[in-house]
Amino acid sequence: MQTLGRPGEAGLVRRRSRFIACAQPVATVAEAEASLSALRRRYHDARHVVSAWRVFEGREVRERADDAGEPAGSGGTPVLHMLRGEEIVNVAVAVVRYFGGVKLGVGNLARAYREAARAALVEGGLHPWAPIVEIEIEVHPDQVGRLLAVLGQRGAEVRGQTFPGPAVITARLGASDLDELVRATHPWATVRSDGRCAGA
Numbered sequence: 267m268q269t270l271g272r273p274g275e276a277g278l279v280r281r282r283s284r285f286i287a288c289a290q291p292v293a294t295v296a297e298a299e300a301s302l303s304a305l306r307r308r309y310h311d312a313r314h315v316v317s318a319w320r321v322f323e324g325r326e327v328r329e330r331a332d333d334a335g336e337p338a339g340s341g342g343t344p345v346l347h348m349l350r351g352e353e354i355v356n357v358a359v360a361v362v363r364y365f366g367g368v369k370l371g372v373g374n375l376a377r378a379y380r381e382a383a384r385a386a387l388v389e390g391g392l393h394p395w396a397p398i399v400e401i402e403i404e405v406h407p408d409q410v411g412r413l414l415a416v417l418g419q420r421g422a423e424v425r426g427q428t429f430p431g432p433a434v435i436t437a438r439l440g441a442s443d444l445d446e447l448v449r450a451t452h453p454w455a456t457v458r459s460d461g462r463c464a465g466a
Contacts, residue, residue: 282366
């Protein structure tokens with residue numbers, strides 16, 4: 267997966283219609299919706315402000331597209347398909363269209379929206395992204411060294427340790443490594459996670 271490094275903006279003109287694309291990094295569905303609402307207010311004079319977002323929330327990708335009055339499947343939908351195809355998450359994209367008086371046709375319209383959105387994403391800078399989970403591990407103090415070695419082998423980031431009594435270690439770990447960690451530390455350690463994921 268990949269995500270956006272910073273906000274990006276780009277524009278293009280097709281048969282006198284002007285397209286302005288804005289891409290925003292977001293962390294939640296609420297952030298995505300708020301970002302798009304702000305862009306719609308900013309371009310309130312535009313006839314069409316199509317949009318799409320994809321957000322990794324919990325342990326799944328949530329997504330939405332809005333064609334904003336354009337022919338079905340010609341605005342936000344092709345932008346969403348592009349985000350899916352390139353496995354881009356935690357991003358909201360809006361593309362504004364100022365009509366130039368010449369109809370483009372559904373195919374050309376979809377290409378223009380997709381190209382404008384892609385240019386904004388490139389401007390914002392895409393980089394790799396992997397879901398991580400926050401974990402808490404309870405272990406006997408005699409096993410702390412062993413546990414830290416296991417965490418280190420899996421690239422986990424240790425965030426804290428509490429003593430006395432049973433030691434409790436908090437860490438961040440790639441979501442794909444969680445099940446393996448549970449198997450590797452059973453039965454001498456108890457691993458807990460709320461299952462929610464965030465970005466690396």
